[in-house]
Amino acid sequence: QKEVEQDPGPLSVPEGAIVSLNCTYSNSAFQYFMWYRQYSRKGPELLMYTYSSGNKEDGRFTAQVDKSSKYISLFIRDSQPSDSATYLCAGARGGSYIPTFGRGTSLIVHP
Amino acid sequence: EADIYQTPRYLVIGTGKKITLECSQTMGHDKMYWYQQDPGMELHLIHYSYGVNSTEKGDLSSESTVSRIRTEHFPLTLESARPSHTSQYLCASSVGTGYSGANVLTFGAGSRLTVL
Numbered sequence: 081q082k083e084v085e086q087d088p089g090p091l092s093v094p095e096g097a098i099v100s101l102n103c104t105y106s107n108s109a110f111q112y113f114m115w116y117r118q119y120s121r122k123g124p125e126l127l128m129y130t131y132s133s134g135n136k137e138d139g140r141f142t143a144q145v146d147k148s149s150k151y152i153s154l155f156i157r158d159s160q161p162s163d164s165a166t167y168l169c170a171g172a173r174g175g176s177y178i179p180t181f182g183r184g185t186s187l188i189v190h191p
Numbered sequence: 192e193a194d195i196y197q198t199p200r201y202l203v204i205g206t207g208k209k210i211t212l213e214c215s216q217t218m219g220h221d222k223m224y225w226y227q228q229d230p231g232m233e234l235h236l237i238h239y240s241y242g243v244n245s246t247e248k249g250d251l252s253s254e255s256t257v258s259r260i261r262t263e264h265f266p267l268t269l270e271s272a273r274p275s276h277t278s279q280y281l282c283a284s285s286v287g288t289g290y291s292g293a294n295v296l297t298f299g300a301g302s303r304l305t306v307l
Contacts, residue, residue, distance in 0.1 A: 088231050112294070123195075123281055123298030124234070168234070177294035178224070180250075181234040 083107045084171055086182035095191050099156040103169035103182050106150065110171035113145050114179055115154045118166045127167070128154065159189045194218045197282050197299035204272055205307050212267045212302045214282035223265040224296065226281040227251060234281065240265060272306040279303045 086103045093099055101115075112131055116124035128143040130136045136143045144153040152169050166186050170179035195216040204210055216223065221242045226234040226249075236249030240259040254276070255269050265284075269276055280303075283296040 082233070084233070116296075121300070123283070123300050124296075125298065126295050129295060172294065178236060178239060179294070179296065180236075181226075183231060183233045 081106050082182075083180045084169060084182035086169055086185050088183055088185060090186040090188055092188045092190065093159055095159060095161060095189055097159050097189070099154075099159050099163070099187060099189075101154040101156075101167050101169075101185050101187070103152040104150055105152065105171045107171060107173065107180070108150075109173040110180075111174050112172040112177065112179075113143070113152050114170040114172070115141075115143055115152075116168040116170065116181075118168060118184065120165075124168055156187075159187075161189050161191055163187060164189050195282060195284055195297055195299040197280075197302050199302060200300060201303050201305075203305045203307065206271075206273055208272050208306075210269050210272055210304070212280055212282075212304070214265045214267070214299060215263050216265075216284040216297070217263065218284060218286075218297065219262065220284035220286055220297070221262070222285045222294075223259065224283045224285075225249070225255075225257060225265070225267050226283065227253070228279045228281055228301070238267065272304075274306045277304060277306050 115128040117127045118124040133147040140157045142155040166184040168184040170181045172179045198213045225238040235251035237253040238257040281301045282299045
């Protein structure tokens with residue numbers, strides 16, 4: 081069983097839509113959760129970082145973690161064509177803090 | 192502007208050749224990593240380093256080797272390239288604060304290797 085599962089998509093939405101991206105994970109030791117964004121031919125860049133369960137908001141982005149169901153979500157409000165990218169979720173356990181990544185979800189926001 | 196640099200960005204090479212993928216960072220980060228990424232697949236950790244003269248193998252078995260002689264430099268070497276090594280290799284670094292848990296990785300743009 082993969083430690084972090086993501087639907088690869090692609091997910092295609094119109095500009096201005098609310099986007100919901102989701103992951104599940106199996107490793108109960110994960111305490112830290114991340115969302116990275118990767119544009120084509122670029123390396124991933126950190127979008128959101130959360131510790132344990134709860135919500136975290138940063139501008140148009142909200143990350144949500146539910147440790148009881150091992151479910152990670154990223155919401156994007158008022159999506160823009162520039163949000164078109166692959167979104168990778170990751171979890172990390174205390175001690176190593178090294179992230180384990182999902183396969184990413186490709187998002188396409190069309191004008 | 193990227194503070195972590197990978198060269199070459201693209202490499203096409205024949206089977207049996209020795210290759211070295213270079214990775215350098217200017218941020219003074221202690222921790223450095225190599226991930227392997229195939230299209231539509233997870234990033235797999237193949238090597239990491241917590242500092243000079245420290246290297247560890249990651250979760251994914253790899254025939255590559257790494258060295259960490261200087262803080263800023265973390266090259267990856269394949270002694271004899273094979274078609275199965277065709278992939279994208281991503282280098283990353285982090286401060287790894289530990290106590291705050293904010294181990295934020297900064298990635299390079301990647302080296303795309305094709306072995307014929």
